[in-house]
Amino acid sequence: MAIFSFEAEVTTSIPPAKMFKAFVVDGEKIAAQIFPEAIKSVASEGDGGPGTIKQVHFNEGSPFKFVKEVVDELDKEKLIYGYTVIGGDALMAGVEKISYRFKMEESADGGTICKRSSKFFTSEEGGIGEDEVKAANEGMWQMFCAIFKAFEGHLLANPSS
Numbered sequence: 001m002a003i004f005s006f007e008a009e010v011t012t013s014i015p016p017a018k019m020f021k022a023f024v025v026d027g028e029k030i031a032a033q034i035f036p037e038a039i040k041s042v043a044s045e046g047d048g049g050p051g052t053i054k055q056v057h058f059n060e061g062s063p064f065k066f067v068k069e070v071v072d073e074l075d076k077e078k079l080i081y082g083y084t085v086i087g088g089d090a091l092m093a094g095v096e097k098i099s100y101r102f103k104m105e106e107s108a109d110g111g112t113i114c115k116r117s118s119k120f121f122t123s124e125e126g127g128i129g130e131d132e133v134k135a136a137n138e139g140m141w142q143m144f145c146a147i148f149k150a151f152e153g154h155l156l157a158n159p160s161s
Contacts, residue, residue: 042054073101
């Protein structure tokens with residue numbers, strides 16, 4: 001098994017605690033409002049904290065049918081969230097799992113710097129190379145940024161959220 005690690009960050013003018021609450025704590029509810037055409041349903045087993053298993057089913061036209069993930073870490077005070085994709089068609093052949101962790105920190109202007117790390121765990125028999133993993137990570141990063149910015153837009157349009 002090989003592990004490929006990546007780090008990146010995205011910023012917003014929304015304060016960290018507010019962005020974390022919307023993006024993580026209320027994420028499923030708000031995502032359904034922002035992307036009603038993309039998300040068919042979300043099923044959760046657990047209280048939302050570590051060990052919670054979530055399965056998201058997407059509507060036709062989405063690049064994936066479903067994704068299954070487990071929450072690894074949730075720290076509402078330190079604004080840290082981590083989860084691992086353990087199933088679904090978001091896992092390409094040769095990838096056993098993908099772990100994500102992000103931390104939201106205050107920027108100099110009072111907004112948020114979201115620092116995100118990802119780790120792709122490849123299977124020994126998968127035959128997937130570094131270039132394919134880098135390309136997959138880049139695609140996932142672009143999707144993450146689009147979703148993050150959609151949450152930002154939602155919060156700017158709905159300041160009381």
